[in-house]
Amino acid sequence: MTSAPIDLYTFRTANGRKASIMLEECGLPYAVHVIDITRGDQHAPDFLRINPNGRIPAIVDPDGPDGRPHTVFESGAILLYLAEKCGTLLPRDTAGKYDAIQWLMLQMGGIGPMFGQAFHFRHQTPGDAPADAIAYGRARYDAEVARLCGVLDRRLAETEYLAGEYSVADVATFPWIAVHRWLEIDLARFPHLGRWYGEVGARPAVRRGMNVPPRA
Numbered sequence: 001m002t003s004a005p006i007d008l009y010t011f012r013t014a015n016g017r018k019a020s021i022m023l024e025e026c027g028l029p030y031a032v033h034v035i036d037i038t039r040g041d042q043h044a045p046d047f048l049r050i051n052p053n054g055r056i057p058a059i060v061d062p063d064g065p066d067g068r069p070h071t072v073f074e075s076g077a078i079l080l081y082l083a084e085k086c087g088t089l090l091p092r093d094t095a096g097k098y099d100a101i102q103w104l105m106l107q108m109g110g111i112g113p114m115f116g117q118a119f120h121f122r123h124q125t126p127g128d129a130p131a132d133a134i135a136y137g138r139a140r141y142d143a144e145v146a147r148l149c150g151v152l153d154r155r156l157a158e159t160e161y162l163a164g165e166y167s168v169a170d171v172a173t174f175p176w177i178a179v180h181r182w183l184e185i186d187l188a189r190f191p192h193l194g195r196w197y198g199e200v201g202a203r204p205a206v207r208r209g210m211n212v213p214p215r216a
Contacts, residue, residue, distance in 0.1 A: 005029040007060040009050060011037050012213060014175035015075045015112065019057040021171050021209030022079050026086040030059075034213045061085070076108045079168040089167050096163065103162040103169035106151070107176065114144040115176050118183050145183055149190050152177075156192035166200075174200045175210065 008023060008030045010016035023030045035041045035056050042054045051058040051073035059078055064070025072081045080101075083090035091097050121137035152173070155162060162169040177197050180187055187194035200206055 003029065004062040005031045006062070007031050007033060008057060008212075009033045009035050009047065009059070010057040010212065011035050012215075013037070013056065014115075014179060015055075016057045017175040017178075017210050017212065018075045018172050019059065019078050020212035021174070021206050022082050022089070022168070024205035024209040025089060025171065025203075026082050028082070028086065032213050076104055076172065079104065079172055083168050089171065091163065091165060091167065096165070100163035100167040100169045103155075103167075104172050106148075107169065107172040111148050111152075111173060111176050114141055114148060115179065115183065117141040118145045119179065122183065142183070145185065149185060149193055152196075153190035153193040156196045160199075161196070170196075170200055171206075174206060178210065 006023065006028055008019055010019060010032060011034060020030075020032075035047055037056065041047060042051075042056060047058075048054055050060065050071055053073065055073070057075055057078060058071065058073040059081075061070045061072070061081075072078050080090070090100055117137070118141035121134060121141055125134050125137075152162070161167065162173065174197070177193065178201070180197075187197060201210075
């Protein structure tokens with residue numbers, strides 16, 4: 001019997017794409033609800049009832065753990081929820097599981113916030129922002145982005161994927177590395193990261209998930 005689709009509330013951002021890639025990798029049916037963050041849709045009362053924090057992505061699974069609808073927000077939590085629901089992309093052995101979770105947490109606590117701030121200081125600063133403040137922000141966050149790329153590169157020199165096998169850690173990290181051109185990151189400086197980026201990006205589920213929601 002075909003299960004009812006999961007409702008995915010998302011937009012074309014790195015965090016949003018993490019959820020759509022994971023749904024594609026799991027092979028689960030889902031319905032896309034576009035939350036246009038450029039228009040403030042994330043602050044609408046209907047969406048705040050789904051995610052009180054007013055951020056995308058969020059999902060509502062009509063077939064939750066107890067057979068009732070279940071809501072999950074925060075992209076990392078969504079990946080872990082779907083991994084457990086489908087029994088995939090999270091190693092079953094304890095050591096492997098926590099290898100995947102620690103690299104997922106690096107994305108959540110480091111790569112996402114630092115790459116996001118670097119993007120802000122390059123592309124989203126207000127017109128009246130002082131030039132010296134913009135220059136400081138760019139220097140600070142560009143340096144942190146480069147450091148984190150180095151961390152990933154050294155890890156991927158040792159293993160094919162971040163947790164050894166392909167996992168939620170790779171799903172979480174890929175959409176952020178995909179903004180490398182916006183941040184003027186030269187992947188040639190990080191050859192192992194570049195190799196990984198090409199391999200993960202070639203996966204059909206990743207390619208489909210990166211195009212959710214489709215461009216108008």
